[in-house]
Structure formats: C-alpha cells, structure tokens
Amino acid sequence: MIGIKEILLVVNPIAGDIDKKEMVEDFKAIAARINTEVFIYHTKGERDIEHVKNIAKERKPVRIVAAGGDGTIKLVAEAIRGMDITLGIIPSGSANALALNLNLPKNLEEQINVALGEHYLNIDLISLNDELGLHMSDLGINAELIDNYESSSFRGKFGYLLQTIPTLIQSKYPFEFIIETENCTTTENGVLLAIANASKYGTGAKVNPKGKLDDGIFEILIFKNLDILEIMKTLRNEVNLSPEFLKILQLKKARISCKEPVAFQIDGEYRGEVNTVDVKILSEKIKIAVPEKD
Numbered sequence: 001m002i003g004i005k006e007i008l009l010v011v012n013p014i015a016g017d018i019d020k021k022e023m024v025e026d027f028k029a030i031a032a033r034i035n036t037e038v039f040i041y042h043t044k045g046e047r048d049i050e051h052v053k054n055i056a057k058e059r060k061p062v063r064i065v066a067a068g069g070d071g072t073i074k075l076v077a078e079a080i081r082g083m084d085i086t087l088g089i090i091p092s093g094s095a096n097a098l099a100l101n102l103n104l105p106k107n108l109e110e111q112i113n114v115a116l117g118e119h120y121l122n123i124d125l126i127s128l129n130d131e132l133g134l135h136m137s138d139l140g141i142n143a144e145l146i147d148n149y150e151s152s153s154f155r156g157k158f159g160y161l162l163q164t165i166p167t168l169i170q171s172k173y174p175f176e177f178i179i180e181t182e183n184c185t186t187t188e189n190g191v192l193l194a195i196a197n198a199s200k201y202g203t204g205a206k207v208n209p210k211g212k213l214d215d216g217i218f219e220i221l222i223f224k225n226l227d228i229l230e231i232m233k234t235l236r237n238e239v240n241l242s243p244e245f246l247k248i249l250q251l252k253k254a255r256i257s258c259k260e261p262v263a264f265q266i267d268g269e270y271r272g273e274v275n276t277v278d279v280k281i282l283s284e285k286i287k288i289a290v291p292e293k294d
C-alpha cells in the first residue's frame with residue numbers, strides 16, 4: 001500500500017438501499033492501519049460534482065474512494081477530471097457494472113484493500129453530448145427500461161424484471177439509427193444501440209467481446225430487431241448473446257442520429273429522449289484502482 005495521508009471517501013447514503021455504517025467503520029479501521037485519515041463526504045443528490053471537486057481541490061487527498069453504484073462513480077469521476085488522483089471503488093449500489101468489468105472482489109475488506117492499493121487501470125473516458133461516460137450507454141429499449149425502473153418504487157433486479165413487459169408494450173421499437181463516422185454514414189434498424197467502453201452490462205451479460213476499458217476506442221453495438229424478448233432476457237439474465245443478433249463497430253468518434261427522439265441512458269442514468277448523440281473518446285483518462293493481475 002502507498003503512504004496515504006488523507007483519503008476522501010465519497011459515500012452515497014441511498015445507493016443500493018444499503019446501510020453504509022459498517023462499511024465506513026471498516027474503511028476507517030483499514031485506513032488507520034496505514035496511518036491515514038479519512039475525510040467523509042455524504043452525497044446529497046444535488047450539486048455533488050461541484051462539492052466533491054471543491055473538497056478535492058482544498059484538501060488534496062492522495063486517494064479518492066467512491067462508495068455507491070455506477071452513478072456515484074460517474075459523479076466522482078466528473079469531479080476529479082484533470083486532477084492526477086487515483087479513484088478507488090467500494091461497490092455498494094443496486095447497479096455495479098463498472099466494478100464487475102474491473103473484476104473487483106466481492107468481500108468488503110478485499111474491496112477496501114484494492115481501493116487503497118497501488119494497482120490501477122488507466123481507463124478511457126467517453127464524451128456523450130459533452131457528458132462523461134465510463135462503461136455502457138445506450139439508445140432504445142434498455143434506456144426505456146431504466147426510465148420505467150427509475151420512476152417505479154421497486155429497486156434491484158426484481159425492479160427491472162417487473163418493468164420488462166410494460167416497457168415492451170409501450171416501446172416504439174424498432175428504431176432507425178443513422179451512424180456517421182469519419183469514413184462513412186450508415187443506417188441501421190435495431191431495438192437498441194449501445195455505446196460501449198466495457199465488455200459487460202451490470203448483469204454480467206458479456207455483450208461486447210471486443211470491449212477493453214483502456215484500449216483508446218469504443219464500440220457501437222446495434223442489436224437487431226430479431227427476438228426482442230430474447231434480447232431483454234440476455235441483458236438481464238447473464239446469458240451470452242449469439243453474434244447474429246448484433247453488429248459491432250469500433251470507433252473513436254461518431255454521431256448517432258434518429259429521426260424520432262429515442263430514450264437515452266449514460267452508465268445506467270436515464271437522460272431523456274434525444275435525436276442526436278455526439279460520441280468521442282477523450283484524450284484524458286482516469287486511473288481506477290484494480291486488483292493485482294494474477
């Protein structure tokens with residue numbers, strides 16, 4: 001472990017509907033063993049990026065750790081853009097897709113040791129309509145499902161499952177996506193277009209076998225309008241997708257347009273209906289603490 005003086009721990013108190021007290025106590029105990037102080041910021045749900053950015057600038061922690069789900073990691077990543085600081089993750093949300101893609105351990109003590117350890121991955125950042133994306137964003141049926149999930153009172157996998165049928169009934173799929181790249185323009189019909197930095201959705205479904213978080217490119221995945229129930233099952237139930245369902249493009253920059261507005265989500269956070277998404281790989285990266293490779 002490195003000689004850390006002060007760690008900034010950003011805790012989302014509502015993430016995953018989990019009480020974080022025990023986690024915070026364990027975190028402080030492990031930090032004390034390496035002679036470090038812990039400064040805790042509890043997210044408020046409003047202006048958190050700004051607050052975390054100001055605290056990080058003022059206190060100059062040598063490590064920042066996000067305890068929450070994918071939304072919390074994303075907001076901390078936004079806050080520390082341009083700062084040379086490694087981000088540790090304690091996965092404690094209802095969706096922990098990035099943690100899954102980074103092979104973070106399941107055990108809390110191991111998670112804390114990894115979050116404070118010296119191994120890191122320098123992962124790519126994707127700009128989507130000027131907002132940061134770290135792992136998986138999409139247009140279409142999955143974003144519609146996330147919208148329905150966010151407006152319902154049920155959380156976790158069961159919450160998603162409950163929303164599947166209403167989403168399918170209400171959806172206007174298939175969608176027509178126009179994809180402009182530096183070399184060509186193509187039109188594709190599909191139920192879902194994903195913009196992927198990672199290989200897996202949070203359920204464990206490995207939809208993007210070519211996805212590497214640090215390879216300097218992203219993939220566009222177009223899920224064809226074949227068997228929609230099969231696709232929904234695949235996204236939610238850890239079944240690997242057969243390649244005939246999907247077309248994959250590897251890119252650094254693209255514009256995706258739809259004639260009619262289509263539901264859009266970034267890293268599991270619903271962003272409303274849009275007609276256009278401008279996507280590019282940013283030149284900056286972010287260091288995320290990961291386990292030592294075997």
Ligand SMILES: Nc1ncnc2c1ncn2[C@@H]1O[C@H](COP(=O)(O)OP(=O)(O)OP(=O)(O)O)[C@@H](O)[C@H]1O
Nearest residue numbers: 012015016043044045068069070071072093094095
């Ligand atoms: N104190 C708070 N009160 C209400 N909302 C909050 C609070 N702190 C953070 N948030 C919101 O929590 C969301 C991020 O949650 P995150 O993804 O980390 O956890 P999650 O359990 O996976 O969430 P979800 O179940 O909604 O997907 C952000 O939208 C953020 O604005």
